[in-house]
Amino acid sequence: MMNGYANDSRIRVLVIDDIRLYRESLISMLSLEPTITGAVGAVDGDDALRQLDGATFEVILLSLATSGSLRICRALASTTPVVALAVTGGDDEAVACAEAGVAGYLMRDEPQDALVKVIATAARGETSCPPQVAAALMRRMGPRGRPPGASRLTVREREILGLIDDGMSNKEIARKLCIEVRTVKNHVHNLLEKLSVHRRGEAAALLRGRGEPYAGRVLR
Known part of the structure; x- marks a missing residue:
């Protein structure tokens, strides 16, 4: 369990995406979810740190398309669970995300309910790893994975x-x-x-x- 989250609690989410249209669309979508008590946007790591300085978030959603996304993840993952968005499942990407401390992954083709589930899992302090990402990690783990x-x-x-x-x-x-x-x-x-x-x-x-x-x- 992390940040005092319980199954009947609501979750505050910080969305980091440097594309305004995507960021605002995701915030609007999350605002309709009953388990999400609030969603706020940030354009980059510095903006995210300013947001975190003034409020508590249970989960950070970070688009891998954002400039410097892995650097941002490394800076934030030690204090707040980070969920990587738009994951392709490639070997290099999977390893880089794992090393950066990602707590959850959302593949590019996954639906909205999958995102809500990953957010809830991360808020509980647990890690979710899709089969594609797990397989990619296995291929990089030495002989026979x-x-x-x-x-x-x-x-x-x-x-x-x-x-x-x-x-x-x-x-x-x-x-x-x-x-x-x-x-x-x-x-x-x-x-x-x-x-x-x-x-x-x-x-x-x-x-x-x-x-x-x-x-x-x-x-x-």
Whole structure:
């Protein structure tokens, strides 16, 4: 969970796009969504920082077509989840976005309801990774696309990773496995380090993209 977001809360969104027509159209569309309490536009990174200095936003939508988009993402992603818009799914782009700290991706051909879902996921502090992006990341992860460190995951870490992919929180995992929450946190920390990712959703997406077996089942 991030910025105190709960399922019944509304979300404030900052839209960064240097094309005014696209930016204003997206803001107008979001203003009609019941879960969005407000949407504000910014033309570039400096404008976004000014907006963030005076208000709190749960999610930032960033068009990759905006000049310096990845630089902007790197500057903002550490404090507010950033969703990349107009993603093509190309290998170089996917890797660059992941390295910049993108928390969610919206492909160019996805509909409005997909955008709303990605926004809600990012507001919860979770990462969403479409199959196209996951596949692109896999192709850049070494021989046969296997994520570095995957072979070093313990049985328990693989089991917890499967439950993360099922959408469970640390508390829910602890209850299911009859272990302490701090133990779950330790396992999550270790598996993230082994897979060289920063977020739980990224770890699950990596192994899901390869159909990686763990805990007696296979991610598909």
